Amino acid sequence: xxxxxxxxxxxxxxxxxxxxxxxxxxxxxxxxxxxxxxxxxxxxxxxxxxxxxxxxxxxxxxxxxxxxxxxxxxxxxxxxxxxxxxxxxxxxxxxxxxxxxxxxxxxxxxxx
Amino acid sequence: xxxxxxxxxxxxxxxxxxxxxxxxxxxxxxxxxxxxxxxxxxxxxxxxxxxxxxxxxxxxxxxxxxxxxxxxxxxxxxxxxxxxxxxxxxxxxxxxxxxxxxxxxxxxxxxxxxxxxxxxxxxxxxxxxxxxxxxxxxxxxxxxxxxxxxxxxxxxxxxxxxxxxxxxxxxxxxxxxxxxxxxxxxxxxxxxxxxxxxxxxxxxxxxxxxxxxxxxxxxxxxxxxxxxxxxxxx
Numbered sequence: 001x002x003x004x005x006x007x008x009x010x011x012x013x014x015x016x017x018x019x020x021x022x023x024x025x026x027x028x029x030x031x032x033x034x035x036x037x038x039x040x041x042x043x044x045x046x047x048x049x050x051x052x053x054x055x056x057x058x059x060x061x062x063x064x065x066x067x068x069x070x071x072x073x074x075x076x077x078x079x080x081x082x083x084x085x086x087x088x089x090x091x092x093x094x095x096x097x098x099x100x101x102x103x104x105x106x107x108x109x110x111x112x
Numbered sequence: 113x114x115x116x117x118x119x120x121x122x123x124x125x126x127x128x129x130x131x132x133x134x135x136x137x138x139x140x141x142x143x144x145x146x147x148x149x150x151x152x153x154x155x156x157x158x159x160x161x162x163x164x165x166x167x168x169x170x171x172x173x174x175x176x177x178x179x180x181x182x183x184x185x186x187x188x189x190x191x192x193x194x195x196x197x198x199x200x201x202x203x204x205x206x207x208x209x210x211x212x213x214x215x216x217x218x219x220x221x222x223x224x225x226x227x228x229x230x231x232x233x234x235x236x237x238x239x240x241x242x243x244x245x246x247x248x249x250x251x252x253x254x255x256x257x258x259x260x261x262x263x264x265x266x267x268x269x270x271x272x273x274x275x276x277x278x279x280x281x282x283x284x285x286x287x288x289x290x291x292x293x294x295x296x297x298x299x300x301x302x303x304x305x306x307x308x309x310x311x312x313x314x315x316x317x318x319x320x321x322x323x324x325x326x327x328x329x330x331x332x333x334x335x336x337x338x339x340x341x342x343x344x345x346x
Contacts (some may be wrong), residue, residue, distance in 0.1 A: 009214040
């Protein structure tokens with residue numbers, strides 16, 4: 001793996017999602033749709049996930065990606081989108097909170 | 113989103129066309145009604161036309177409420193271009209760093225000993241004079257222009273084109289003495305003091321940079337600062 005693979009920008013992530021789908025994998029695209037307070041990644045940032053659990057990109061710089069990937073696998077399975085929220089005010093923050101104290105909303109869309 | 117829409121979205125992004133993905137957030141919609149891919153010319157027929165046109169203008173993605181419906185507008189504007197005259201040591205580092213920062217970079221240098229693919233493996237390299245190169249890589253308001261050759265024959269035509277195109281960032285390497293001479297030459301070309309003052313010289317943020325990669329950091333930091341000026345002011 002090269003440095004380039006580790007630092008795909010959001011356009012390249014969408015191209016990666018396209019390549020995965022064309023290779024026959026189930027794909028979901030997670031997008032930061034709202035942020036409150038200090039959030040590590042801006043609105044519009046993507047995390048792309050395939051049906052094997054592979055992922056590229058980030059919605060929080062590493063804090064909640066694991067939880068988003070788990071949700072995304074269910075989104076791929078069901079074909080139904082989900083809205084997720086993460087942050088200190090959220091109960092799940094005890095498990096997967098944002099260390100920066102911010103809060104983010106993430107939309108997970110299946111690629112159909 | 114369906115795969116056809118994603119393919120179309122990626123095609124427009126690759127062509128440097130502005131494009132938006134609009135997602136309707138209420139539950140129960142069919143995929144085709146939920147996510148659409150739109151260009152600025154498709155806006156007028158949409159009932160969130162005003163919000164989408166504002167998003168295209170500012171480049172800011174976000175949630176909007178229209179009536180009792182919520183939409184997420186994700187706008188993709190063409191990435192900022194970086195055009196550099198001078199296939200020099202600093203540009204080797206700057207080209208790599210700019211790529212990591214998501215900028216589309218082009219290096220121009222008619223001196224073929226400098227402008228070799230071995231020295232610049234991952235970047236658009238134009239071994240020609242700026243006036244020729246600019247017919248292919250046009251500077252515009254979304255362009256940062258950086259002059260690094262120290263040679264007025266190469267840098268000046270680039271600076272002149274960058275000033276005329278109103279590039280959002282223009283920087284030129286060289287000491288204050290070198291720059292004073294440059295100012296005189298540009299004045300004799302008819303540029304006003306205000307126009308010439310748009311050139312950042314000495315180039316780069318003052319971080320005490322010494323090595324070529326460090327100077328590249330200071331230049332890239334100054335470009336990002338200019339790029340995000342509106343966001344910082346807001």
